[in-house]
Amino acid sequence: MLRAPFLLSLLAVGATLAAQTPTKPPPWWNVQDDVTVSLSYNFSGPTPFQPTTAVVPSWYSPTVTAFTVPPAVTLIPQLNGHTDVLGIVGSGAPRSGLLKLKVDNDPHLDWVKIFWFQFDSFEGASGSIRKAIEQDLGQYKRTIVSETSVPLGSGWNQVTIEAQLIPQPGDETVDWTMTETALGAVAIDNLFVSSKCVKPGPDETGDATGQIEGFAIDLTNSTGADCRAAAVTFGPAPTFARSYWISTRATLTGAFHQVIRLNQSGGPISTTSLPQSTVTAPGGASDLAVETVQIAPGVVQQFVYALVDSRTAATNGVVLYQIDASSGLLVGAVPLPGFPTLAAVPSQDLGLAFDPSGNTGQGTFWVTATTQLGNGVALEFARNGVLLDTKSNLPPQCGGLGYDDALGNFYGFSSAVQASPSGPVQVNGFEWSGYDFALTGNRFCGDLTLANPGGPRGGVARGFDVYRTRGSLTSELRLVCVVQAANRQYLYELAGPFGFGWSQFGRCKMRGGVPFLGNNNFQVALTGVPDALFGMMYLGFSNTTYSGLPLPLPLTTLGMPEGSLSISLDISGPLAPPSAPGEFSLGIAIPPTPLLGYAPVFFQWILLDPNVPGFLAASQAGKTVLYP
Numbered sequence: 001m002l003r004a005p006f007l008l009s010l011l012a013v014g015a016t017l018a019a020q021t022p023t024k025p026p027p028w029w030n031v032q033d034d035v036t037v038s039l040s041y042n043f044s045g046p047t048p049f050q051p052t053t054a055v056v057p058s059w060y061s062p063t064v065t066a067f068t069v070p071p072a073v074t075l076i077p078q079l080n081g082h083t084d085v086l087g088i089v090g091s092g093a094p095r096s097g098l099l100k101l102k103v104d105n106d107p108h109l110d111w112v113k114i115f116w117f118q119f120d121s122f123e124g125a126s127g128s129i130r131k132a133i134e135q136d137l138g139q140y141k142r143t144i145v146s147e148t149s150v151p152l153g154s155g156w157n158q159v160t161i162e163a164q165l166i167p168q169p170g171d172e173t174v175d176w177t178m179t180e181t182a183l184g185a186v187a188i189d190n191l192f193v194s195s196k197c198v199k200p201g202p203d204e205t206g207d208a209t210g211q212i213e214g215f216a217i218d219l220t221n222s223t224g225a226d227c228r229a230a231a232v233t234f235g236p237a238p239t240f241a242r243s244y245w246i247s248t249r250a251t252l253t254g255a256f257h258q259v260i261r262l263n264q265s266g267g268p269i270s271t272t273s274l275p276q277s278t279v280t281a282p283g284g285a286s287d288l289a290v291e292t293v294q295i296a297p298g299v300v301q302q303f304v305y306a307l308v309d310s311r312t313a314a315t316n317g318v319v320l321y322q323i324d325a326s327s328g329l330l331v332g333a334v335p336l337p338g339f340p341t342l343a344a345v346p347s348q349d350l351g352l353a354f355d356p357s358g359n360t361g362q363g364t365f366w367v368t369a370t371t372q373l374g375n376g377v378a379l380e381f382a383r384n385g386v387l388l389d390t391k392s393n394l395p396p397q398c399g400g401l402g403y404d405d406a407l408g409n410f411y412g413f414s415s416a417v418q419a420s421p422s423g424p425v426q427v428n429g430f431e432w433s434g435y436d437f438a439l440t441g442n443r444f445c446g447d448l449t450l451a452n453p454g455g456p457r458g459g460v461a462r463g464f465d466v467y468r469t470r471g472s473l474t475s476e477l478r479l480v481c482v483v484q485a486a487n488r489q490y491l492y493e494l495a496g497p498f499g500f501g502w503s504q505f506g507r508c509k510m511r512g513g514v515p516f517l518g519n520n521n522f523q524v525a526l527t528g529v530p531d532a533l534f535g536m537m538y539l540g541f542s543n544t545t546y547s548g549l550p551l552p553l554p555l556t557t558l559g560m561p562e563g564s565l566s567i568s569l570d571i572s573g574p575l576a577p578p579s580a581p582g583e584f585s586l587g588i589a590i591p592p593t594p595l596l597g598y599a600p601v602f603f604q605w606i607l608l609d610p611n612v613p614g615f616l617a618a619s620q621a622g623k624t625v626l627y628p
Helices: 219-223
Strands: 036-041 053-055 066-068 074-079 082-089 095-104 112-122 127-133 141-153 156-166 171-180 185-198 212-218 226-234 242-249 256-263 268-277 285-296 299-309 318-324 330-335 351-355 364-370 376-381 387-394 398-404 409-414 428-433 439-445 457-468 477-485 488-496 507-511 523-527 534-540 583-587 600-608 616-625
Touching: 036 095, 074 185, 082 095, 082 112, 082 171, 095 185, 112 127, 112 171, 127 156, 127 185, 171 185, 212 219, 219 226, 219 242, 219 256, 219 488, 226 299, 226 398, 226 477, 226 488, 242 285, 242 457, 256 285, 256 299, 268 299, 268 318, 268 330, 285 398, 285 457, 299 351, 351 409, 364 398, 398 477, 409 457, 409 477, 457 488, 507 600, 523 534, 523 600, 523 616, 534 583
Parallel strands: 226 285, 226 457, 285 351, 351 398, 398 457, 507 616
Antiparallel strands: 036 053, 036 185, 066 095, 074 082, 082 185, 095 171, 112 156, 112 185, 127 171, 141 156, 212 488, 226 242, 242 256, 256 268, 285 299, 299 318, 318 330, 351 364, 364 376, 376 387, 398 409, 409 428, 428 439, 439 507, 457 477, 477 488, 507 523, 523 583, 534 600, 600 616
8 A cells, every 4th residue: 555654743854764664554654633643763863762753643742752761772873784773782791771662642531542663673692672562551451462573684673563552541652671691782773653543442342253243135125226235324323323325237228327325224215326327337336435524523424435337438437436425415526547457457346445544544445356367456546546556465356345444454255256165155255454465364254044046155245345333332343245146136244353352462363264164274373472482272152251251351360461361261272382483373173064054153372471471371362153
């Protein structure tokens, strides 16, 4: 994703390119809004302990954000190819120091802070650096702490740490404990810090990913038309009543395509006609997306965007049509002149999502497509239609796309044929990170129990959207699916996401494909835990109660002050060392037992880590259903 720096204030001179551009930053890096802080340091120039660049909200105070530098830690002009680094030079006797960086925050009750930082680290042969977000259980718990390290050469490594702090604290403090025992040196360089306030909260409870929520809406009955896609908007507080916006394809020659608004029970509310017909755009609006704009405190305006591919007409292309969700009126159009030609990307159902953090907070549109060679791609467009970026690591035939801006993940819905032990499936979901734009490995399917005689189980994917429930202190992610089965279209909702929980260490992920009954390759992995020596995975059948006690259950009395039990401990795996540096994985052969179809299962790891109190830590958890 193109994230060109947008500087609110230049606090120091002499910034290097490396000090301006972190590797795989959060989607909201350098976004100018009321909830996000982005700071970079290269320790150069006349004020080395001030940020080189800062993009900060109005409440941010530069006097609160400050380093505490112990006497042993000094500026080192040159160290193995880096200039102006912060560290300790050895004297032959052990030397150490605790370096601290306090970052200003604007606390909100029941909000969550996503805190991310990245830096270059040099330890040498006789030094060490321990790094952590300061433990302050009086203010917050550190949850989902994930750490990775990538070699940069010449003894330097790039370290990235992400955490969620619950509840959102008054500030955050990062600690580096530097130790040098001989004549070498230890140091850090090129520091980046990002924090974002999130409300509603994370998915600490909730149903398993893929679990069917509520009832299906027969869109053919509700609209009387050929339905292609869906999007979700909300009414005002306190009910936050949902509306489903459904794109419908005209069938009569020359007739115009429409977007129909339904209430949350499937009853029609209004109809918006698009200025494209079966002649200019035979497929109609292939996907929809929603933008929410805050126009005053507590007051928002929503827009629905309809993506129409009219490249089959000689003078037309791909266009985004903007609909005012309050009135249903068509209020604008954005051509996408940089969209690939029909020779490169044939006419098809396209996916659409809006990313409010894109292009440093100006907002961007992501469009998924399949190339002529059969490869899935995602194209990022600016508000003026300019093509900004292209990603090519997606599954093909993704006709529906959604973005969860709370945690920065994309979700797609593909009609590509997926083999399963019980027959082919064409309602395939996947999760895609907005940080590094890589597939996370987390997978889901549509409702495979939906009748579709003579066709693939559960029908064929058409449209898709994601939203978070509103009106409570916490929220749950919902996946809205539009499918065709038995010559009819249906809309239903699924629970998500896979990762959840209050506990501290790592990120829980799927591997090895969809958890179908009979899948012998399915794995549960935990990543971002470089200091853990051993781990044991537990499988449970509940995330609400265990042995008569409600979940999540704090584990303070067991010596894990920041740990919580998120699942019932019904089945344990073996105690095992890491499967790769910084990660654990365990294969699970899922029995081909029909009675297990759509059974919810939950996963959590317990880790042995010498750097945590009591040497034991509980991980983030995962949740999914088992697919028949």
